[in-house]
Amino acid sequence: MNRDLTKAVRDLLAFYVEAGVDVCLGDLPFDHVAAVEDGGLPERPAPASPAPSLSPPAPPRRAAPMIAPEAAVMAAREAAKTAADLSELRRILEGFDGCVLKQTAKKLVFADGNPQARVMFVGEAPGREEDLEGLPFVGRSGQLLDRMMAAIGLDRSSAYIANIIPWRPPGNRTPTPQEAAICLPFILRQIELSNAEILVCLGGPAAQALLGAKEGILKIRGRWFPYLAGAREIRAMATLHPAYLLRQPLQKRLAWRDFLMLRKALGAMGA
Numbered sequence: 001m002n003r004d005l006t007k008a009v010r011d012l013l014a015f016y017v018e019a020g021v022d023v024c025l026g027d028l029p030f031d032h033v034a035a036v037e038d039g040g041l042p043e044r045p046a047p048a049s050p051a052p053s054l055s056p057p058a059p060p061r062r063a064a065p066m067i068a069p070e071a072a073v074m075a076a077r078e079a080a081k082t083a084a085d086l087s088e089l090r091r092i093l094e095g096f097d098g099c100v101l102k103q104t105a106k107k108l109v110f111a112d113g114n115p116q117a118r119v120m121f122v123g124e125a126p127g128r129e130e131d132l133e134g135l136p137f138v139g140r141s142g143q144l145l146d147r148m149m150a151a152i153g154l155d156r157s158s159a160y161i162a163n164i165i166p167w168r169p170p171g172n173r174t175p176t177p178q179e180a181a182i183c184l185p186f187i188l189r190q191i192e193l194s195n196a197e198i199l200v201c202l203g204g205p206a207a208q209a210l211l212g213a214k215e216g217i218l219k220i221r222g223r224w225f226p227y228l229a230g231a232r233e234i235r236a237m238a239t240l241h242p243a244y245l246l247r248q249p250l251q252k253r254l255a256w257r258d259f260l261m262l263r264k265a266l267g268a269m270g271a
Contacts, residue, residue, distance in 0.1 A: 203241030
């Protein structure tokens with residue numbers, strides 16, 4: 001294999017990995033839908049002339065039984081409200097099998113930063129780098145968020161950071177409404193158990209899920225909303241997601257105005 005072809009194959013494999021592909025297909029068709037409905041993945045049919053193998057075959061991979069979305073939402077609500085603190089909430093999430101995204105993600109992306117901080121940032125879902133490290137906002141958009149926070153005197157020791165969805169959707173696709181509904185009780189409880197006095201929704205999906213926003217992010221950003229975190233009311237605002245700002249750098253001026261509002265609010269609290 002010449003060098004150009006080798007590079008092309010490696011680039012293609014890297015593309016597949018980035019898109020979320022992690023299973024090689026065999027020569028014969030395999031009904032994955034029927035397998036999941038049966039509660040697992042039975043052994044695939046062997047090809048007529050199997051190639052010799054240097055290692056014993058791996059046991060068949062079995063998937064967790066699927067739960068109806070409505071039942072999964074109810075199970076998430078019941079599980080989330082039993083968490084007495086953030087550590088327990090994380091353990092509950094690690095054992096929760098009601099969201100199919102857990103089956104394709106490498107790691108649970110729970111949170112980063114200081115849960116005792118006065119401000120909490122919440123985005124939509126982790127990406128590839130976050131999935132690898134198990135921390136939110138560590139890729140390019142996370143690096144931009146760090147710079148935005150630093151511009152108003154914040155860092156990850158003085159802010160708490162999480163996502164609506166704690167598992168990476170395959171290929172960084174948009175989470176489905178069902179997936180968001182299943183994960184919502186956990187982030188609501190996470191906000192409630194934190195010490196945040198200000199909630200910042202990063203992007204439209206987070207604002208829609210947490211603030212019930214019906215308008216687009218460009219219309220609702222830069223405004224304060226009341227938010228009920230359990231028995232206490234805190235302030236909330238929406239701003240542009242760092243990933244959007246990387247695509248539309250001219251809109252950074254709007255995000256800067258929002259962060260100046262945040263700095264003023266924190267200053268009024270003595271933070």
